[in-house]
Amino acid sequence: MSGGSDSEEKIHMQLPIRGGDFSKAGEASSKIKNILKQLGVSPAVIKRVAIACFESEINIVAYANKGQFSVDITTGEIRVLAKDEGPGIECVEMAMMEGFSTAPPELREMGFGAGMGLPNIKKAVDWIKIESQVGVGTELEFKILFGGGENG
Amino acid sequence: MKIGEMAERFGFELLTTPRNAEMEVEGGYASDLLSDVIARAESGNVWVTTQTHVNIVAVASLKELAAVVIVSGRKPDEETIDLAKTKGVCLLGAQSPAYEVAGRLYEAGIRGSPK
Secondary structure, three states, X not given: OOOOOOOOOOEEEEEXXXXXXXXXXXXXXXXXXXXXXXXXXXXHHHHHHHHHHHHHHHHHHHHOOEEEEEEEEOOOEEEEEEEEEOOOOOOHHHHOOOOXXXXXXXXXXXXXXXXXXXXXXXXXXXXXEEEEEOOOEEEEEEEEEOOOOOOO | OEHHHHHHHOOOEEOOOOOOOOOEOOXXXXXXXXXXXXXXXXXXXXXXXXXXXXXXXXXXXXXXXXXXXXXXXXXXXXXXXXXXXXXXXOEEEOOOOHHHHHHXXXXXXXXXXXX
């Protein structure tokens, strides 16, 4: 998307995420955040990346059996593909709506399931794509540009 | 106001020994919805909540919050405290409910970020 190609530094990472393991939830997001900090990405952008990554990670931990982040960082942007094996989303359009949630009571008691996750992600990113198949899993991909591009 | 000073002044219980007692508290946020905190709390905030689950540590760590004040005398389980120690997250306990705690912090000059 942003100019230059051959000279662009590129970091690629695969970060596995375990379903149901709340004690580790947030670790993949923290790793990504720390790398962006080291790269000198602006705090405002890191904040948006942290929101999108954490919500995606929590979705995998809370709903899926397992999943992973595939992360690509260039000088101009970060792209994250969050892919899981899980129940999938029946209606992506509904899931994108603020307040809509299928979370069971246990999850709500933990402070999740307010129907804010996907809307939060959408607000934080510059580009988003969700593909889901019921009974198979969900692929959520998003991109955040480093060069300003204030979104939401 | 520094974290250590805040804990002492309001009689908060030190659920973990703060490693960052000298860190300045920069504003506050009160919510029990983690997605709300993730989206709207600012780094350096003190977070007032009734939540005790281990996820509060992940949220506080990711958002680089100054401290979490768990209200209404609720106690986090060992898993939460252990993870907070590992991650260097300051957990404080208050006997008063959230409204009271937030009100007193506000009165002491710890403001929210109006949006």
